Amino acid sequence: MQMPFSKDRTPALASLLCLALVAGVAGCASKNPLMDDAPAQATARPAAAPSMAADGAQRTGPTGLRRFLGVLSPYRVDVQQGNFVSRETVDQLKEGMRSPDGVTREQVKFVLGTPLLADPFHADRWDYVFRLQKRNGEVLTSHVTAHFQGNKLVDIDGGNLPTEKEYLAMISGSAPGDTPSVRAK
Known part of the structure; x- marks a missing residue:
């Protein structure tokens, strides 16, 4: 007794073979996210990573596929880590360093906040690291170091x-000089 479906197996086998071939080719073309591709990233970063200054705040934007498919990604919140230190606060501390009394550790902590890194091996150094990752993939980073001698600030x-x-403009995505106009009713 023969099965009625056993006569025509060639189209099913051909489609199964075609599906296996397509899956194999697609697997070869995909990149393993666990493998680090250091040389390609090192060459791509300078063009895609405009910065504000070589040693000041740095700003990087999304690149490649993330930039192209950014509208299709799920909602992400802005992630801020550390204390934002502005040019005005550093200037305020530098001005205080010129006074005869100088600036104490408590005054630095009042102006800049608690340091993110207070290394026990370098007790006379406080590091203020800041990182803001926006929902579109753009990253803003800065690093400020305060050096003390005893209880007095000697360098920042x-x-x-x-x-x-400028920081508020970076967060909102507008130009630094732009201010929202208010209409009177």
């Missing part, structure tokens, strides 16, 4: 930091 490094207005 941070490079070319943005002002508070």
Whole structure:
């Protein structure tokens, strides 16, 4: 007794073979996310990573597929880590360093906030690291270091930091000089 379906197996086998071939080719073309591709990233970063200054705040935007498919991604929140230190606050501390009394650790903590890194091996150094990752993939980072001698601030490094207005413009995505117009009714 023969089965009625056993006569015509060639189209089913051909379609199964075609499906296996397509799956195999697609698997070869995909990139393993666990493998690090360091040389390609190193060459792609300088063109895709405009920065505000070499040693100040740095700003990088989304690249490649993430930039192209950004509208199809799920909602993401802005993630801010660390204390934002503006150019005005650093200037305020530098001005205080010129006074005869100087600036104490408590005053630095009042102006800049609690340091993100207070290394026990370098007790006379506080690091203020800031990172903001926006929902579109853009990343803003800055690093400010305060150096003390005893209880007095002797130096503060941070490079070319943005002002508070520039920082707010970066968050909102507008130009630094733009202010929202208010209509009177």
